[in-house]
Amino acid sequence: MSVLIFELKENHIKLLKHLRWSINGKFITSTENADEDPAPFGANNLYEGIDLIINGKQPNVNPVEVEEIEVYSDEVKAEMDKLYSELPTALDIVLFNGHFELGTYRTKFHDRQWKKIN
Numbered sequence: 001m002s003v004l005i006f007e008l009k010e011n012h013i014k015l016l017k018h019l020r021w022s023i024n025g026k027f028i029t030s031t032e033n034a035d036e037d038p039a040p041f042g043a044n045n046l047y048e049g050i051d052l053i054i055n056g057k058q059p060n061v062n063p064v065e066v067e068e069i070e071v072y073s074d075e076v077k078a079e080m081d082k083l084y085s086e087l088p089t090a091l092d093i094v095l096f097n098g099h100f101e102l103g104t105y106r107t108k109f110h111d112r113q114w115k116k117i118n
Contacts, residue, residue, distance in 0.1 A: 002109045011054050011083055012090035013100050018053050047072050050080045
């Protein structure tokens with residue numbers, strides 16, 4: 001039996017609170033149409049959405065007069081991709097425990113009963 005360990009962080013909770021949900025066919029998805037709406041947080045793209053939720057808006061930014069598009073480094077994109085890919089596990093922990101308590105959780109792979117270990 002393998003044991004899964006996962007650290008539920010504040011950024012997971014922030015993203016879960018802003019994730020847009022939809023029922024598409026018989027499945028719950030993060031967007032109504034993944035081809036037309038690849039950013040389930042309401043921004044122009046996934047990275048902008050994650051950045052906006054985690055870091056907030058930059059001061060004195062006029063969205064009408066944006067001259068430069070934010071360019072994210074490969075390292076920052078990799079961190080955001082990892083955080084985004086962990087959201088199903090974070091949601092699994094929150095739903096099983098019924099609260100948004102940060103910390104490290106563990107479960108056995110076959111039963112998925114997440115218990116806080118610290």
